[in-house]
Amino acid sequence: MTEKEKVAIIGSGNWGSAIARIIATNTAKHENIFEKETKIWVFEELIDGQKLTEIMNTKHENVKYLPGITLPENLIAEPDLIKSVDGATILVFVLPHQFISRTLSTIKEHIKKGCRAITLIKGFVVDDQDEIHLISDMISESLGIQVSALMGANVANEVAQDMFCETTIGCADQKDQEMYLKLFNTKTFRVSTVSDVYGVEICGSLKNIVALGAGFCDGLSFGGNSKAAIMRIGLLEMKKFAQMFYKGVESETFFESCGVADLITTCVGGRNRKVAEAFVKTGKSWNDLEAELLNGQKLQGTLTCDEVHRFLTKKGKIEEFPLFFTIYLIAQKKVEPLRVFDFDEVTTEFKK
Numbered sequence: 001m002t003e004k005e006k007v008a009i010i011g012s013g014n015w016g017s018a019i020a021r022i023i024a025t026n027t028a029k030h031e032n033i034f035e036k037e038t039k040i041w042v043f044e045e046l047i048d049g050q051k052l053t054e055i056m057n058t059k060h061e062n063v064k065y066l067p068g069i070t071l072p073e074n075l076i077a078e079p080d081l082i083k084s085v086d087g088a089t090i091l092v093f094v095l096p097h098q099f100i101s102r103t104l105s106t107i108k109e110h111i112k113k114g115c116r117a118i119t120l121i122k123g124f125v126v127d128d129q130d131e132i133h134l135i136s137d138m139i140s141e142s143l144g145i146q147v148s149a150l151m152g153a154n155v156a157n158e159v160a161q162d163m164f165c166e167t168t169i170g171c172a173d174q175k176d177q178e179m180y181l182k183l184f185n186t187k188t189f190r191v192s193t194v195s196d197v198y199g200v201e202i203c204g205s206l207k208n209i210v211a212l213g214a215g216f217c218d219g220l221s222f223g224g225n226s227k228a229a230i231m232r233i234g235l236l237e238m239k240k241f242a243q244m245f246y247k248g249v250e251s252e253t254f255f256e257s258c259g260v261a262d263l264i265t266t267c268v269g270g271r272n273r274k275v276a277e278a279f280v281k282t283g284k285s286w287n288d289l290e291a292e293l294l295n296g297q298k299l300q301g302t303l304t305c306d307e308v309h310r311f312l313t314k315k316g317k318i319e320e321f322p323l324f325f326t327i328y329l330i331a332q333k334k335v336e337p338l339r340v341f342d343f344d345e346v347t348t349e350f351k352k
């Protein structure tokens, strides 16, 4: 008899909790393939004096990051990261990207041989030499395992309410594609699979920069035409970036849910958009706005913007990405938000 797959979810924020609800529903549904009990690692915190893991395991709700949504009873919250991955054959990474390095070093010596991973994390890591690293590569290099990616037009609160949406899984292995379909697909969360892992992941990571530009439009009270222009130009820069620095990224990937659809939803209803709008309207710092508006959830776009800027500067390619550069300068308060539409002039003016 073949061994059942054992799933561990690493991360339990807004998206982590929403996707955990889907995963645990499917591990219970497909008990011939998966072990029903599904562990989720929770970065422990106290909510009104009670541990979040205890609340999740008794009330079956993540009251802080996904309030009002009931989680399946076979989803077990675990505060110990090493225990959460014990014996797991599938690792689902769904953390804010700033926490990935420490997480990998903690579990490195404790994962089961032959396991594989899938990343739902949108972001990059840029090292001290300003070299960029995809999260899938970091996981793969650190743990020595195969890594796939799941990205799409998936605002977590909508997914958690079973509002119909699509998502894209990039996975190089045909058999694993089938297994991931069983793990993630539902009637309202429709999964498509492609083999272009890098394309899927880069789309999900770069769209957060464009979302800041969309938020600047809203902060300036500009209309749909202006935002659509930022989205279109942003999509072109996303594609150019992916194909300039990563071999094998396919143009078709940008038409999947992970591409154009995620860009649209994030520029309409995402947190990066929301906080960028408030940044223009209030002039407050990103950190203050994140704390005020997101209740512990983490903004990814400002970090990504900075990381991509450092990498492009090192590569001498700033001028080829004028919108990314201008969004970076506005986020740094070096340029007025209104100049988001003058990206060519801004780039000529500010390039070294």
Ligand SMILES: NC(=O)c1ccc[n+]([C@@H]2O[C@H](COP(=O)([O-])OP(=O)(O)OC[C@H]3O[C@@H](n4cnc5c(N)ncnc54)[C@H](O)[C@@H]3O)[C@@H](O)[C@H]2O)c1
Pocket (backbone or CB within 6 Å): 011, 012, 013, 014, 015, 016, 017, 042, 043, 044, 065, 094, 095, 096, 097, 099, 120, 121, 122, 123, 154, 155, 156, 157, 296, 297, 298, 299, 300
């Ligand atoms: N929320 C969405 O709608 C959505 C949708 C698709 C993809 N994503 C992506 O999924 C990833 C995870 O996002 P999310 O929405 O689940 O998280 P989130 O923004 O809700 O982040 C908060 C999480 O970070 C944890 N945390 C705080 N400090 C920590 C630390 N020091 N170490 C480890 N964890 C810590 C918190 O406990 C909490 O679980 C991100 O890359 C995001 O871009 C989010």
Ligand SMILES: O=P(O)(O)OC[C@H](O)CO
Pocket (backbone or CB within 6 Å): 122, 152, 153, 154, 155, 156, 211, 262, 265, 266, 269, 270, 271, 272, 273, 300
């Ligand atoms: O809320 P955001 O801006 O982090 O975006 C959420 C998701 O990535 C949309 O798919």
